[in-house]
Amino acid sequence: MPQTVKLRPYRLADEPAAVGLWQRSWQLAYPQIDFSQRLEWFREHWSGLQLDSRIVVAECETVPDHLAGFVAVSPRTGYLDQIVVAPEMQHRGIGKALIDAAKHLGREGLYLHVNKDNSRAIAFYRKSGFTIAGEDINRRSGAPVYMMTWRPAADLPPEP
Template sequence: MIVQHYNPQDLEDTVQLWYRTWHHTFPLLQHPQPYSAWKIRFRDELAARGSVWVAEVKNRIVGFVVVMKEEHYLAQLFVAPSYQNRGVGSALVKKAKEICPLGLTLQTLQENTRACVFYERHDFQVGNLSINKINGQPNVEYYWLP
């Protein structure tokens, strides 16, 4: 596995991974935005403002992380279901901590218990509870301080 900086030519593969993995993780939730909105958001917001890194296995993107460096915010971290529990997420969290060595915050849906356990295993602490502004679901904030 290689973790490398995102290349804009990988937009479609990265967004497809994001979209498919989100829907696999939350099969009972209907996301309010169509795929086209996800692609625009990734290109115009996340990739334009954030530091994006992808994990590749055999030249195939299997995960990615987006860090908003100025805000010390881990905006997105997704790993394809078939590559979960193989160290991909851990490598991406390590990269996020390298980008923001003074600390990070993130939000995930409260019902995403696998992600909660994952972040807690990587020394993130529970913070505030809120509502996700895009999909209206309950969020939990996590923070990491070195």
């Protein structure tokens, strides 16, 4: 992970930046969809995530309060609901650092849903040790998705 980025627990004050980063990242990934129309839904969803999930943010040390990314995992279920890396911060090891943090939160294993047409994300998850375990339909968007899972190896390092 780059020296200018650190991981830390989410704080309520991060919400505006996290919601904005979510919108910006998804808008770039799917320019044909107006994600400003989904902000109300995401804000409600984000509020629910804060109740059941642990959220870790990646922050730029050189630019205080600048979120470089975040990951949200339910330690109870192992569901990785969100992982977002700022487009300008991609390919710097932040996604890997966030996935590693997620693996520590979901030490028994993780699962997630990813759009079938998101080949970049699928390749990232496969590189991170996830495998495709099934198919489904996103109940909100109707998009076909894969369910991907990760199971820890016996030699997973201890939690930091």
